[in-house]
Amino acid sequence: MAISVSHLVKHYRIHKKEPGFLGSVSSLLSPHYEQVSAVEDISFSIDEGELVGFIGPNGAGKTTTLKCLTGLLYPTSGSIDILGYIPYERKTPYLKSITLVMGQKNQLWWDLPAADTFLLNKEIYEIPDVQYKKTLAEYVELMEVENLINVQVRKLSLGERMKMELIAALLHKPKILFLDEPTIGLDVVMQKKIRDFIRIYNKQNRSTVLLTTHYMEDVRQLASRIIIIDHGKLLYDGKLDKLVKQYASYKILSIILGSYIHPDAFKEIGDLVDYNFPRAIVRVPRGGSNMAAAQLLQKFPVEDLNIEEPNIEDIVRDIFTKIQK
Amino acid sequence: MIYRLNFIFWRLRVVMQILVVYFLWLALFSGRNELFGYNQSQMLTYVLLTSLARSIILSTTTMEIGSIINQGNLSNYLIRPINFFRYYIARDIADKSLNVLFSIGEIALLYVLLRPDIYIQSDVTMIAYGTLAVCIGMTLYFYFSLLLGFLGFWTPDVWGPRFLSFVIMEFFAGGLFPLDILPAPLFALSKSLPFFYFIYFPIKIYLGQLPIQEIIRGIFLGSVWVGVLWCAARMVWQKGLRVYTAEGK
Numbered sequence: 001m002a003i004s005v006s007h008l009v010k011h012y013r014i015h016k017k018e019p020g021f022l023g024s025v026s027s028l029l030s031p032h033y034e035q036v037s038a039v040e041d042i043s044f045s046i047d048e049g050e051l052v053g054f055i056g057p058n059g060a061g062k063t064t065t066l067k068c069l070t071g072l073l074y075p076t077s078g079s080i081d082i083l084g085y086i087p088y089e090r091k092t093p094y095l096k097s098i099t100l101v102m103g104q105k106n107q108l109w110w111d112l113p114a115a116d117t118f119l120l121n122k123e124i125y126e127i128p129d130v131q132y133k134k135t136l137a138e139y140v141e142l143m144e145v146e147n148l149i150n151v152q153v154r155k156l157s158l159g160e161r162m163k164m165e166l167i168a169a170l171l172h173k174p175k176i177l178f179l180d181e182p183t184i185g186l187d188v189v190m191q192k193k194i195r196d197f198i199r200i201y202n203k204q205n206r207s208t209v210l211l212t213t214h215y216m217e218d219v220r221q222l223a224s225r226i227i228i229i230d231h232g233k234l235l236y237d238g239k240l241d242k243l244v245k246q247y248a249s250y251k252i253l254s255i256i257l258g259s260y261i262h263p264d265a266f267k268e269i270g271d272l273v274d275y276n277f278p279r280a281i282v283r284v285p286r287g288g289s290n291m292a293a294a295q296l297l298q299k300f301p302v303e304d305l306n307i308e309e310p311n312i313e314d315i316v317r318d319i320f321t322k323i324q325k
Numbered sequence: 326m327i328y329r330l331n332f333i334f335w336r337l338r339v340v341m342q343i344l345v346v347y348f349l350w351l352a353l354f355s356g357r358n359e360l361f362g363y364n365q366s367q368m369l370t371y372v373l374l375t376s377l378a379r380s381i382i383l384s385t386t387t388m389e390i391g392s393i394i395n396q397g398n399l400s401n402y403l404i405r406p407i408n409f410f411r412y413y414i415a416r417d418i419a420d421k422s423l424n425v426l427f428s429i430g431e432i433a434l435l436y437v438l439l440r441p442d443i444y445i446q447s448d449v450t451m452i453a454y455g456t457l458a459v460c461i462g463m464t465l466y467f468y469f470s471l472l473l474g475f476l477g478f479w480t481p482d483v484w485g486p487r488f489l490s491f492v493i494m495e496f497f498a499g500g501l502f503p504l505d506i507l508p509a510p511l512f513a514l515s516k517s518l519p520f521f522y523f524i525y526f527p528i529k530i531y532l533g534q535l536p537i538q539e540i541i542r543g544i545f546l547g548s549v550w551v552g553v554l555w556c557a558a559r560m561v562w563q564k565g566l567r568v569y570t571a572e573g574k
Contacts, residue, residue, distance in 0.1 A: 013568075070572045072403055073571055074566065074569075095404065105397070105401075107356065
């Protein structure tokens, strides 16, 4: 077991301040603190080589959990064991075997070319010369950035910077990758390149990857297993397709009509979710999807019909809104 | 280009500071041989030496620590196998070396231009003690600055306290004038503060104006201060890490 988290709890103490001038004065004289619980009793374990996606709404506690695992935050209670280390102790061998890439924060030196950051990382992680040269050449080729590594980082575009961030983060061949929204803000092509790079790295090095994201495509492409966190609690931990089957009790019939049918007519088939003639989307219970399809074809002027699994996005949205009630 | 201009103005500022205090004392000494127990040569030496002392002892790269913590950039350091303290010690050594190089150049230039009558220490033991005192001063200021930076774990306003410390230090470190010209109670107060060892103490040793018992006593007390601040810095760092939220822009 590479990663083992047991009953993790993390509370923050936040200073609350009333707006306005009087608020400032009163907060100076008698400061008011509130306790925010970011993570409430989360437990899970991940084996070596797994690629796990963390999803959840903003403020769910996924980044907090990630930060506890990387040793940045001190847990309020609970225990974390990663590769036999306690992350918070930040022992050198532990830090050498992990890496953290944050989509919203730069780790590269802004005014220098990326090549300088790479060299710095080489020294920090004590990567031997030969291995460094080989690894760097490999990554630079994979990411197609040969003529960019000597350009000041401030002059690179977001996508190019992200590529450099990844290269810098993986030079020391860490065994555990913590990725916090790595594809955020990137265009579709770049997102694919980043995902491919991560996938190739994972396969070649048998590393373990923990990824937080808002993009379902990240999850679909990379993670075989997902963990859903909301309001600091673990809602789901398991395979992606099981999630679909467990939480989506319906299927989608995607219809193209030959001639206009009144929306009410669909009531006998199922729930009309969207109707934009000639397209119609109907939800039907999972078990009855074949029957419903047959009925549809018999009674309605159907030009084209597709039976589909529900969108992961829709499922996740349903789960989130259900829990909020 | 911008960086080069920045550099020139920085050195110009340093030189201006020395000149201002230098000419002030020159003016004060006009028509006098002795002031506050110092003759002109000693006072002017003191002034020029404060500039050198500042460049060795008071130069530091640790000013940014407060904002590094507040903006969550501390995470970049925590996530890597770097010893935070050793990192800044190394950076400070580099920074001080650079500063000293320029400072020596500037003082040499000023000496050639102004031709002050300065006092050169020849006693090797005094120089040795002086060097020891400088080391104590450097270490003290390093941990002091770290502690100010660590306030960032608890408050977004780190500059307030730091600025206040600058003001207090200007007075009590002996950077503007030798501390023993102060009235006795103030001088006694200054002796009990760590700032005493930043500038005043090392320079006094160099000027050969302290009896040996004073020197030994001072070095002992200075070392005690080093121990105290070292422990405080480590403790505050550990405590700070526990409340670090890793948030920021």
